[in-house]
Amino acid sequence: MKVVKFGGSSLADGAHFQKVISIIKADPARQIVVVSAPGKRFSEDTKVTDLLITYAQRVIDHQDPKTVVDKISQRYQAISDFFGLPARPIDKIIKKLRSLPLEYYPSNTYLMAAFKAHGERLNAMLLTAVLNHLNIPARFVDPFEAGIIVTDDPSDASVLPETYENLAHLKVTEEKLIFPGFFGFTPNGQIATFSRGGSDITGAIVSRGLKADLYENFTDVDAIYAADPRIVDHPHAIKKMTYREMRELSYAGFSVFHDEAIIPAIEGQVPINVKNTNHPELPGTLIVPEDSFEPHRTITxxxxxxxxxxxxxxxxxxxxxxxxxxxxxxxxxxxxxxxxxxxxxxxxxxxxxxxxxxxxxxxxxxxxxxxxxxxxxxxxxxxxxxxxxxxxxxxxxxxxxxxxxxxxxxxxxxxxxxxxxxxxxxxxxxxxxxxxxxxxxxxxxxxxxxxxxxxxxxxxxxxx
The missing domain is CATH 3.30.2130.10 (VC0802-like)
Structure with missing residues (x-):
């Protein structure tokens, strides 16, 4: 079984959704999918998460949020239209989006966290609807249902140990399970987000909890490179590296992962494969435990x-x-x-x-x-x-x-x-x-x- 995570650039619009669906269909072992919120479609575009932050701030400031809510709705509606979805799924998503100000939040920081998290939450609901529309059985799995329990820090949460016990009881069948990344629920039932690399963290948590054979992290680069391509022209692509090599390099600026994002997968000894959504046939970079690793170079x-x-x-x-x-x-x-x-x-x-x-x-x-x-x-x-x-x-x-x-x-x-x-x-x-x-x-x-x-x-x- 594989856990597959797709970043925001891989889910920016309908055409990118189509690539993601092709990747999911290409390998039956890709049973668990973790998604980010829709990212930028072009350089001047705005990420859905940033639009949600604006939405939350307008609610906090008692300003009319209609304009920004319409922009967010249009992003999800465009993806729905791309696949010709019936009205019911997208209507449910937009209703959920518009009702966010009506929910109870203990503080404005919790309000902000909940609004931000809905970029992933609504996108996971939308991908589930698209897959079922295409006759690919799929089920949306909310972090509350899955038991992803986090600390009481609304914008800097850490996963709690009972999460892994809860995930171990999650039933995995032939249908695809679609998780939203980036957030979990506090013991009091409030949404709290991870601080950095949120969807990467969720992918790593789910990989460990479900004892996945492989965690595939799809992004917009072909591989992890031996040096920053902005500094070195056409650097060597790393085909295989260890967890601790990745951690050391992430600490000093490797931007594919934040170094803390993969810790749950490391703790569960789940190999990680970084791949490109646009070139899924390429091998990418495999990140593995140190025990059986044989280095071929002095430095990685x-x-x-x-x-x-x-x-x-x-x-x-x-x-x-x-x-x-x-x-x-x-x-x-x-x-x-x-x-x-x-x-x-x-x-x-x-x-x-x-x-x-x-x-x-x-x-x-x-x-x-x-x-x-x-x-x-x-x-x-x-x-x-x-x-x-x-x-x-x-x-x-x-x-x-x-x-x-x-x-x-x-x-x-x-x-x-x-x-x-x-x-x-x-x-x-x-x-x-x-x-x-x-x-x-x-x-x-x-x-x-x-x-x-x-x-x-x-x-x-x-x-x-």
């Missing part, structure tokens, strides 16, 4: 992100002071700030942060407290910071990888501010200036994928 991919900042702290005999790091962490706790990495020496320490959680006021006050509490000889905030992740299961058994990474950077005058290799030995993290990040990715990619510096890579270039 290289990624960069400039969303980071760093705090550099210098103080003589820092390593001799008891509880120095504890005092520092207590200050971070006071401001509800988490850190990403903390490389250190005997007299200095650098703390790397994700800038998305910080604003200028927090930075100023936090640095002030650190200065007054720890009395450093030097304290510098470094806003110009990027992280490069070089990742590959093959690095574990390869000597000299760090040298091959650093040498082309030095030859091209790219300074490295930090080097950190994880305990798993499958990733090396570099800190650089933001302006150097893309150049660094290009040089590292060229070293390992174009120059083919070692015999092992030359002998296996065509094998992976």
């Amino acid at each position: 991919g290289v990624a960069s992100s400039d969303r980071f900042a760093a705090l550099y702290l210098h103080r003589y005999l820092l390593n001799k002071e008891v509880c120095f790091t504890l005092k520092l962490l207590q200050i971070l706790y006071k401001y509800d700030v988490s850190y990403e990495h903390m490389p250190s020496g005997i007299d200095d320490l650098t703390i790397i942060f994700d800038k998305n959680q910080l604003d200028n006021e927090t930075i100023h006050e936090m640095c002030h407290d650190i200065k007054n509490t720890l009395h450093p000889d030097q304290l510098d905030w470094i806003d110009d910071y990027a992280i490069i992740m070089v990742v590959g299961e093959g690095m574990r058994s390869k000597v000299g990888t760090i040298e091959n990474i650093i040498r082309p950077l030095a030859e091209n005058n790219i300074g490295v501010h930090m080097i950190n290799q994880g305990a798993s030995r499958i990733s090396i993290m570099l800190g650089t200036k933001q302006a150097d990040a893309k150049k660094a990715v290009k040089q590292i990619y060229q070293q390992f994928f174009t120059c083919q510096t070692d015999t092992h890579e030359r002998s296996t270039t065509h094998a992976d």
Whole structure:
């Protein structure tokens, strides 16, 4: 049995629906389908989710939402008309859409979550109706019915363990089961959405709960690539990689998944196949457990992100002071700030942060407290910071990888501010200036994928 997830770009209009239906029909094992809300049909278009956010905001502000409701209705109506559906299914969908303001919501944040979730909910209802109209037996499965229970966080929910027990009791027959992605229900029966990669998360949850043989994630790219195609021209397509390679690369900017989105599938040891809706015949990228994986290259991919900042702290005999790091962490706790990495020496320490959680006021006050509490000889905030992740299961058994990474950077005058290799030995993290990040990715990619510096890579270039 396969769980198949389709993103918003794959379900933008009737023509895209037709491609999705062809994919579902092509493999009888594709029994479970998870859908996103309709995405953009063209570059200037608006996603249905964004229209729903506008709808919710107008309701909250006590403004007339008719114009935006009509736009949303037209999106679903156009898909219905494409397949010549009878009036009843689309009338039911539009009635549900128009009745949203009449429901009870504990707060405006719950209202916003429920409105947003209906992009997926109504699209799943519509796909179910289309499939049945085409004589493909299908059943809409609401997350409430399936028992997808999440934490009481309306826009940042996490799945609760009882979800998997509930899904284990879901009856799977020959009919296609159509799930809306992106949301679940709190123990109090309110809709709550996942924060990022919502439909991907639902697909992973359902895959684990139903013990799927494969989780196919259809998107608009042919594969996951060894480097960002916006940085490297025509990068190598990764045919197979491990869960932890995917997680490491997602952390540094790979955009196919948010790194947290696939955790339920990882926990359930369900292989994931990333494929292109527009080219479903291509193999895509298979993401598998580490146990039986045999790497064919030293590195699998290289990624960069400039969303980071760093705090550099210098103080003589820092390593001799008891509880120095504890005092520092207590200050971070006071401001509800988490850190990403903390490389250190005997007299200095650098703390790397994700800038998305910080604003200028927090930075100023936090640095002030650190200065007054720890009395450093030097304290510098470094806003110009990027992280490069070089990742590959093959690095574990390869000597000299760090040298091959650093040498082309030095030859091209790219300074490295930090080097950190994880305990798993499958990733090396570099800190650089933001302006150097893309150049660094290009040089590292060229070293390992174009120059083919070692015999092992030359002998296996065509094998992976």
